[in-house]
Amino acid sequence: MEGLRILVLTSSTGGGHDARATAFRRWVRELYGWQVDVRVESMLEDSSRVARFGVNFYNFIQRHAPWFHHPYYLLIEGLSFLNKKSVTLGNKYYSSVLKSYRPHLVFSVHDCLNRGYFQEARKVLGGKVRCATYCSEFSGGYGYSRNWVEPTVDLYVSRTETAKDYAVKKLGLDAEKIAVRGQFLMPRIYREVLTPIERHRFITERLGLRSDRRIVFLTTGGAGANNHIALLDVLKHHKEKYQAVVVCGRNQKAFLEATRWKEKNPDFSCNITGYTNEIHLYMQAADFVVTRGGTTTCAEALHFECPIVFNGFGGVMPQEKLTVKYFMQDDAAVKISKPEDFEALLADWFRSSGKFCELKRRFSKMRFSDDPRDTIRLLVDLARETATEKERPVLKVVGE
16 A cells, blocks of 8 residues: 655745644654655745745735735635635646645645635546645634635634634534644644753753843744834843843844844843744743734744733734734733833733733633644544545554
8 A cells, every 4th residue: 555645735924834834744754654745835935926926925014014914815815716616826836746746635734725726636636635724723703814714625623612613603614524623833842841950051051041030032923023122122121120032033134133232232131043943942931922923933832831922013914813812802911012012011010920920820721732643643544535445554653
């Protein structure tokens, strides 16, 4: 029996979609070794110049004009009609991938890679394929793209019950096709958990910070959207109580600006880095994180019980509104829209330290407890159904 083949469709709008695609591939390798082959395709960028422009424009406005995502979001919603029955942009490239790779499962982790893509896969492969979606949204409402939901999907994995209800009640997806699974993070995140001693060493030796002051984690999405300088200007007035870890992502300009700021403010303790794949370690070192509403960063913060202060400077993107709403509806996070809000928040926590402790308690209460390996097995089993309808290949988990 030939090995199973799974085609993962993703796109680099932000960094979360690619992170989930990579996490899936690594989990499959850990659980099944070479019995299952996973091919990850950045389908929007690689298949069409128009789509590639759309991806680049998305990342540009995320960094420079979050407010513009509202009209842009409404424009992208039109893809639900454009790709109603087939792929309109990039069909030639997508079809060639399907013909050459012949996947048993097409697995989408991006909202714009469901409608039309599943129909095209069945057409090219003669129906001998299963299709699945992992939707990363925390809640439903404005910002939950209808492009996520292709009614003919075989399996739809939803992050929360709240998001599932929206997909069923508002977008008409069959509830029987949905599985709710909270987290979908990299395997190393579940292994690399710092003990108190390791955390102390990480803070003092790796970050060069003090262990007796609170650490504020200023981070970005994959596109590098940030307001680091404005936030640092507030924090320096509280240098006796706070210090900062600053991650700039793939934004060289932000890294240089933060580095220059540090040189001009040597009396404020902070650690500055560019892109890193150790966000999970920074989360464990920090007392709270200031971030936009990207689903992956917020998922990691929740996993490590690191409270979130949402960065709403310049507005909140429609897709990020779903994340912000999910946590704020239970008063498990706070949102700031300008530097003065951050100053007021720190002053409030200084006057009443119990408020921060209560916020952390509510935030930690929302933590997911499900095992990501269950999600991986569910998807691989779906691919196995396609391999043959008569004879099912026996796949053993590595190490069993």
